[in-house]
Amino acid sequence: MNHFIDDAKLKQISYSVLDLAPITEGGTPGEAFKNTLNLAQQAEKWGYNRYWLAEHHNMPGIGSSATSVVIGYVAGGTNTIRVGSGGIMLPNHAPLVIAEQFGTLEAMYPGRIDLGLGRAPGSDQLTAMALRRDSRANGQEFPEQLEQLRSYLDAGSSTNRVRAIPGEGQDIPIWLLGSSGFSAALAAQLGLPFxxxxxxxxENTVPALTRYRSLFKPSKVLDKPYAMVGLNIIAADTSDAAHYLATSFQQQFLSVIRNTASQLPAPVDSMEGIWTNEEKNWVMNQLKSSIIGNRDEVREQLHSFLDETQADELIINTAIYDHSARLRSYEIVAEITGMK
Structure with a gap:
């Protein structure tokens, strides 16, 4: 199969950053946030389109649990890059509260705020209950919550008895996020970006994107489908260095499946002896949409990934223990794609 995409097309799409504010082994949340802001400032300088932060809870290695607060911190320390959520897990919150929070952010940083929404808890069931979610909830209520949220942001909501102030009448782009076909179909039905x-x-990438594009109905928001796809990239100046750096991410993922979630660990020379063959297969399968390598390897694999997904935009997650190496990874991608 020919995966070739000429560099002109590679340079035509947008690239964005997905950040979980990683807390490294021996590090603190305060250090994680300083690194997040520094990365956002560099990403803005290098030409990345948006900088999204993800809501997760009860995870020792993820600092972005109070997602709206961190978004405000990043937006306040940057000037032009779009900042938003990748995503807010709406079933964890009252829609009115999210409308107010993002209405506040949009009022502070007009024209720069994105509201990406997911329907998973972003946590385990015990933590989900601690977040005041109905223990019986399974995400099926998400469409109704989304409708409530959109109604609070609608300009016509000024006649309602319950109003989101700030929030009502503000043009805050809403994205639906997903890891299956559910949100793909809903985004298509509502004419929203996905x-x-x-x-x-x-495994679900191509089926979900196909479903979204085939079911898409034009709306006031979009006249045609717009799909952004999440991708892990760990780039370095040499292939060996990239694969060494990637062991931090692999160890962290392994700790999740072992139910021993940890801070982002330092890289190791080899994962052999750390994971079993079964664990290795599971981790590598889950992280199959990962690009690890030097400049030429990353460029080639980017071509293949774009050929497979036909993404309109890529949002890149890079979990690297050393902050300077993490910056360098994003810089290499910026150079390959012509942003920098």
Whole structure:
């Protein structure tokens, strides 16, 4: 199969950053946030389109649990890059609260805020209950919550008895996020942009994107489908260095499947002896949508990934222990794609 895409097309799409504010082994949340802001400032300088932060809870290695707060911190320390959620897990929150929070952010940083929404809890069931979610909820209520949220942001909501202030009448782009076909179909039905989590759900990527595009109905928001796809990229100046750096991410993912979630660990020379063959196969399958390598290897694999997905935009997750190496990875991608 020919995966070739000429560099002109490679340079035509947009590239964005997905950040979980990683807390490294021995590090603190404060350090994680300083690194997040520094990365956002560099990403803006290099030409990345948007900078999204993800809501997760009860995860020792993820600092972005209070997602709206971190978005405000990043937006306040940057000037032009779009900042948003990748995503807010709406079933964890009252729609009115999210409308107010993002209405506040949009009022502070007009024209720069995105609201990406997911329907998973972003946590385990015990934590989900601690977040005041109905223990029986399974995400099926998401369409109704989304409708409530959109109604609070609608300009016509000023006549309602319950109003989102700030929030009502503000033009805040809403994205639906998903790792299966559910949100793909809903985004298509509503004519909204869609972002797929290929970085941890690679098997469902093409079916979900196909479903979104085939079912899409034009709306006031979009006249044609717009799909952004999540991708893990760990780039370095040499292939060996990239694969060494990637062991931090692999160890962290392994700790999740072992139910021993940890801070982002330092890289190791080899994963052999750390994971079993069964664990290795599981981790590598889940992280199949990952590009690891030097400049030429990353460029070639980017061609293949874009050929397979036909993504309108890529949002890149890069979990690297050393902050300077993480910056360098994003810089290499910026150079390959012509942003920098």
């Amino acid at each position: 972002s797929f989590a290929s970085h941890f759900s690679p």
